[in-house]
Amino acid sequence: MMKIKTNVNLVVALAVFWIALICGAGAANNPVPGWEPNAFRDQSTLQIMTIGPDEGEHWSRLWLAVIDGQLYVRLGDRAFGRIQKNTASPYVKVKVGDKEFDKVRLEAAPEMTDKVAAAMADKYWMDILIRHESHPMTARLVAEPTPSPAK
Structure with a gap:
């Protein structure tokens, strides 16, 4: 049970990391606030x-x-x-x-x-x-x- 919980935490942490990375890349592509x-x-x-x-x-x-x-x-x-x-x-x-x-x-x-x-x-x-x-x-x-x- 402990191993499953650790794997779930790892998957959640990786998902958060990738979302943050993608959002950060989007912000880097738009250096002008409001230009959408x-x-x-x-x-x-x-x-x-x-x-x-x-x-x-x-x-x-x-x-x-x-x-x-x-x-x-x-x-x-x-x-x-x-x-x-x-x-x-x-x-x-x-x-x-x-x-x-x-x-x-x-x-x-x-x-x-x-x-x-x-x-x-x-x-x-x-x-x-x-x-x-x-x-x-x-x-x-x-x-x-x-x-x-x-x-």
């Missing part, structure tokens, strides 16, 4: 802020798609033009839901163009019209930690 693309899936839009050399800060509202835990947007001509002139490139500020992120890298993701377009078509009924407009860029948004203020 899967949690943004039900949001209809997000906003990105670019900084133009002449106009300064500008917020653009974009549709979003979450695919395999990654956040994607499809840029029309105006938003793409702002991205090209963004003096903070490759970063934008992002508002999604009630969260704001100061340092988000906007990465071109041409390999995802078809998947993002399909996800947009599934999510947004207006895409029946929008899909025919020019979309010169499909981009992945990746939040990066902002440095802590010096003490």
Whole structure:
């Protein structure tokens, strides 16, 4: 009976260890508090802020798609033009839901163009019209930690 109890304790201890290890790895993969693309899936839009050399800060509202835990947007001509002139490139500020992120890298993701377009078509009924407009860029948004203020 004692040997069974010891084995059960060992199994429980190993299970706790593995759960802690897995949770710790998940936290290590997300160094930006609140940046959970899967949690943004039900949001209809997000906003990105670019900084133009002449106009300064500008917020653009974009549709979003979450695919395999990654956040994607499809840029029309105006938003793409702002991205090209963004003096903070490759970063934008992002508002999604009630969260704001100061340092988000906007990465071109041409390999995802078809998947993002399909996800947009599934999510947004207006895409029946929008899909025919020019979309010169499909981009992945990746939040990066902002440095802590010096003490």
